[in-house]
Amino acid sequence: MKNQQDIKHIANLVNLSFSDSEVQKLIKDIKKVSQYLMDKLSCLDTENIEPMEHIFHTANIFRGDYSTDSLDREGLLKNAPVKENGYFAVPRIMDEN
Amino acid sequence: MDLTRLTISEALEKIKNKEISIIELVRSYLKQIENLNKTIGAYITVCREDCERMGPILQEKLDCGENIPLAGIPMALSDNIITRGVLTTCASKMLHNFIPQYDSTVNEKLRHSGAILLGKLNMDEFSIGSSNENSYFGPVKNPWDPERVPGGSCGGAAAAVAANMACFALGSDACGSVRQPSSFCGVVGLKPTYGLISRYGLIAFASSLEQIGPITRTVEDCAIVLNAIAGYDPKDSTSANIKHPDYTAFLKDNIKGLKIGLPKEYIEKGLQKEIKQKLCEALTVFESMGAVVEEISIPMTKYAIPAYYIIASAEASSNLARYDGIRYGYRAEDCESLEELYKKTRSEGFGFEVKRTIMLGAYFISRNCYDSYYKKALKVRRLISEDFKKAFNDIDVIITPTVPKTAFKTGRKDDPIQMCMSNIYTVSANLAGLCAISIPHGTDCNGLPVGLQLIGKPFDEGTLIRAAYAFEKNT
Amino acid sequence: MKDLKEKLMEYEVVIGLEVHAELTTNSKIYCNCATRFGGEPNTRCCPVCTGMPGALPVLNKKVVEYAVKAGLATNCSITRYSRQDRKNYFYPDLPKAYQTSQQDRPLCTNGYLEIEVDGLLKKVGIHRIHIEEDAGKLIHNESGNNTLIDYNRCGVPLIEIVTRPELNSSAEVKVFIEKLKAILEYTEVSDCKMQEGSLRVDINLSVRPKGESTLGNRTEIKNLNSISAIVRAIEYEAKRQIDEVKKGRKIIQETRRWDDEKGVSFPMREKNETVDYRFFPEPDLCPIIIDEAWLNEIKSSVPELPDERKNRIIAEYKLPEYDANFITGSKTLADYFEKAACKSKNPKAISNWLMGDLSKKLKENNVEITNIPVTPENLAKLVEFIDSGVISGKIAKQVFEIMWVTSGDPAEIIENKGLRVINDADEIRKVVIKVFEENPKAIEDIRKGKEKSIGFLIGQVMRKTNGKAAPDIANQLIRKELDRYFDS
Structure with a gap:
């Protein structure tokens, strides 16, 4: 992420927008961080090391297949900033039809 | 008598003997909060009414002879721990109005144990920060010196316990967020083994690294709280299905023969002189009690911060994607399209540090960076865990300073890497899934608390508690 | 000469399928909310399936077993050490803004199905089968300024079956899907109701000059709600692409939406930027390890599959292949047949009823065979009455009509209505x-x-x-x- 365009690309992926001055700061910060990380890590050979996705060797943690009561709808929608007839709502999406 | 100075065990004893009532105890804490919160800023929410209501209910149950292990003990939770019916903000504008309709497992357990929730504690927004200066609700001040930070991300929790604004508190620790502020504020902070405490209801920041941990004034209190919150939870797939011991059974002033390792990489450079001195003193204390101290090596130490930084940001970028203004929390006004709703809500709802972390994290797992950053970090994580596994073949406990320097002045929060450096000794325990405790060990020349860290094998909290308790008794 | 020229200019259509099948579990993939179709909006939801802060997933064991069962029934290798990953993207029907799915280590890989089209046998490769969660439903009202969201379907378990690009015509696709559908029904992994969306098929289609080995640019076609829609969409798209190529134009790699009423597909509006799903291992879920014992247990739960059943039915009941094919095309139909046929001396007559009057009735009334008033036992009796001359074939049709309405026993109907043949x-x-x-x-x-x-x-x-x-x-x-x- 070296320039404005790279920042914009990632920002679009994570749905964030930044002012020009923020973009400048981000470029600076990110450059510093990635420089630091690369300096530290690039000299370490990890060619034959398996990535560690989980700390412990536990596997097969499952739930039984039975249904229980769901949250009541009022509770589910309680914190929704906008709701309509028992639904959550977003501005109308046009491109579907 | 100032009731807020009582430890958990003392308070329980006095309540049991009817020297004090639960409501008296709770009110002294509410008073203390009222007096100090303006200057310290430890609390975001105070549950005054619930406390007044719960006090008499618990007292009555207790008087009827019910066995309630923590009956009436006033405590507080970091605001990233979900509390049903109580505002839970994660110190963010994004959740400034969020009242959950469900509960975290730890809060459920504490409620059943009879603890009383005083309120919700300030922290760095979404656990991102090491100084508690990144809160939507304002910074937390160190009770020892308000010009200094309390540490982070759970600064509010450590400050509240240090300033007697809570009998104990729970925070979460992804790289030292419980231990570093505990060290800065002179209290006991434990990061349990990954999997010992349920994460259900902990608002996720770095899922594979973080654990909820207690902050207390004494090691004994730490053991008592750990008893109440530890244990398997079928709602958390990463929770360990093991039977844990009674941790108070380890409160024995006897560590004869305990093998303690000191990693040479941890004392090489950048360590404050007095902290080095304190560490030497601590070794002497341990040896005088019959422990054996030896030098060990954790060669991968210097790669810990980079690996942590990549893994934590990557997980955070995904964990924080759900905040979109649709189901809960902040929603930007007057948005005409979906894209506008997403972008405005997220850009206005998150603080800059959070957004920077999301950007970096997304970058680390983006198609072209995955192998060189994220995958590499996971490989380093394995190397670090193997280092510790090897070390623990010969020793029982590792001793290190908790932080390289005591609490620093406010206003230094800008540099993302520099901020991480105060977690340089704490982060490895998270990467390797170990347990670790920070205990107070006197003060430096500025009168600021110094902390000592003990790191234990997975699920060996008992040994940590035994060593920490013995140390506490002999200093 | 003209024929030869045309032959030289012939094109081959290359089709790969992505099939999503909803599993018939009682509860969702990561929580205990019910999976039933329909219901009042947002009434089958909880903190887990609506991505509330702090909520955590726990995998439903049945989901793994069903996926493995589907894999075994389609000749896949089963991944012994499997894992779940996060697929990150924003859409209002996806509450966590990531879908928990499988990327690097899907549960099943490298399978195939054998299909027969115009008397020719063909193996169609299955690239992979993985488990994932379904998304919610968006309601786009004609009036009103909002799109509404119902999360009931969110977290319903799915398997995604991805074929290799080895299908070459709409006829092959039709047979393949019918076969796959039968297998999923036989194994009781999915009820495969295309209308209700429990089986969804996306098509990847490209064309190339015959004999060429590299694939052309492909388009993905979505919104296909029935097999006939799939057939029409393929024929439309193949023609469209061949026409484009003949005009010297390049095929644009895009996603297209099929409009079955108008009989056309058109490109869906997409962001210009390339999507990057940023897959990474799901830290909230443990690996899935399938050991020998568990695999054997699942293997033993795989029932007789359509091909085996067809061959057995031909041998056991002496049915013509055509009949057996028809009957075993649906598990419930085959179950019905066998229940009736085992009580009858004349299985062929049972088969005739199933292919004729009974199928007609099912279609007319739009009902499932599991849900009809005429029991297999009563159908067998009816056939017996015809064969022994108690009633005529013509009267039998009357009796059948009455059985369909009253679910009565044919013996009683014949007696009560006095329909018995007069031999006196x-x-x-x-x-x-x-x-x-x-x-x-x-x-x-x-x-x-x-x-x-x-x-x-x-x-x-x-x-x-x-x-x-x-x-x-x-x-x-x-x-x-x-x-x-x-x-x-």
Whole structure:
């Protein structure tokens, strides 16, 4: 992420927008961080090391297949900033039809 | 008598003997909060009414002879721990109005144990920060010196316990967020083994690294709280299905023969002189009690911060994607399209540090960076865990300073890497899934608390508690 | 010469499928909310499936077993050490803004299905089968400024079956999907209701000059709600692409939406930027390890599959291959057949009923065979009554109609309605005599050599007996009566 365009690309992926001055700061910060990380890590050979996705060797943690009561709808929608007839709502999406 | 100075065990004893009532105890804490919160800023929410209501209910149950292990003990939770019916903000504008309709497992357990929730504690927004200066609700001040930070991300929790604004508190620790502020504020902070405490209801920041941990004034209190919150939870797939011991059974002033390792990489450079001195003193204390101290090596130490930084940001970028203004929390006004709703809500709802972390994290797992950053970090994580596994073949406990320097002045929060450096000794325990405790060990020349860290094998909290308790008794 | 030129310019269509099937579990993939179709909006939701802060997933064991079962039934290798990953993207139907899915280590890989089209056998490769969670439903109201969201479907378990690009015509695709559907039904992994969206098929299609080995640019076609829509969409898209290529244009790699009413597909609006899902291992879920014991347990739960059943039914019930194919195309139909056939001496007649009157009824009433008033036992009895001459084939159709409405026993219906064939010659003779009295003209015609009028007389006898007179006896008696008549 070296320039404005790279920042914009990632920002679009994570749905964030930044002012020009923020973009400048981000470029600076990110450059510093990635420089630091690369300096530290690039000299370490990890060619034959398996990535560690989980700390412990536990596997097969499952739930039984039975249904229980769901949250009541009022509770589910309680914190929704906008709701309509028992639904959550977003501005109308046009491109579907 | 100032009731807020009582430890958990003392308070329980006095309540049991009817020297004090639960409501008296709770009110002294509410008073203390009222007096100090303006200057310290430890609390975001105070549950005054619930406390007044719960006090008499618990007292009555207790008087009827019910066995309630923590009956009436006033405590507080970091605001990233979900509390049903109580505002839970994660110190963010994004959740400034969020009242959950469900509960975290730890809060459920504490409620059943009879603890009383005083309120919700300030922290760095979404656990991102090491100084508690990144809160939507304002910074937390160190009770020892308000010009200094309390540490982070759970600064509010450590400050509240240090300033007697809570009998104990729970925070979460992804790289030292419980231990570093505990060290800065002179209290006991434990990061349990990954999997010992349920994460259900902990608002996720770095899922594979973080654990909820207690902050207390004494090691004994730490053991008592750990008893109440530890244990398997079928709602958390990463929770360990093991039977844990009674941790108070380890409160024995006897560590004869305990093998303690000191990693040479941890004392090489950048360590404050007095902290080095304190560490030497601590070794002497341990040896005088019959422990054996030896030098060990954790060669991968210097790669810990980079690996942590990549893994934590990557997980955070995904964990924080759900905040979109649709189901809960902040929603930007007057948005005409979906894209506008997403972008405005997220850009206005998150603080800059959070957004920077999301950007970096997304970058680390983006198609072209995955192998060189994220995958590499996971490989380093394995190397670090193997280092510790090897070390623990010969020793029982590792001793290190908790932080390289005591609490620093406010206003230094800008540099993302520099901020991480105060977690340089704490982060490895998270990467390797170990347990670790920070205990107070006197003060430096500025009168600021110094902390000592003990790191234990997975699920060996008992040994940590035994060593920490013995140390506490002999200093 | 013209033919040869055309042959040189021929194009080959290359099709790969992505099939999503909802599993028939009772509860969702990561929480205990119910999975039933429909329901009031947002009433089958909880903090886990709506991505509330702090909520955590726990995998439903049945989901793994169903996926592995589907894999075994489609000749896949089962991944012993499997993992779940996060697929990160924003959409309002996806509450966590990531879908928990599988990327690097899907549960099943490298399978195939054998299909038969125009008498030719063909193996179609299955690239992978993985588990993932379904998204919610968006409601786009014509009026109103908002799109509404219902999360009931969110977290319903899915398997995604990805084929290799080895299908070359709509006919092959049709047979493949029918076969896959039958297998998923047989294994009871999915109920495969395309209308309700529990089976969804996306098509990847490209064209290339015959003989070429590299693939052309492909388009993805979505919104296909029935097999006939799939067939039409493929034919449309193949023609569109060939026309484009013939005009020298390049095919744009895009996603297209099929409009079945208009019979056209058109490109869906997409962001210009390339999507990057940023897959990474799901830290909230443990690996899935399938050991020998568990695999064997799942293996033993895989029932007889359509091909095996077809062969057995041919052998056991002596049915023609055509019948067996038809009947085993659906598990419930085959179950019905076997229940009836094992009680009958005439399985072929049962098969005829299933392919004829019964199928017609199912279609007319739009019902499932598991849900009809006519039990297999009663159908077997009905066939028995025909075969033993208790009722005629024509009467049987009447009886069947009554059975369909009342779910009654055919024996009782025949008795109560007095539909039994009249074999009593005296009784029929009385009717014949009556008919002779009433129709002197017909008899006169017969005398004059108009043989056809005999049929008329039989018809009259049948009419007077409500069709119950045994036709052969009626015929015999009429001839006898005629002889007597002419002799006198």
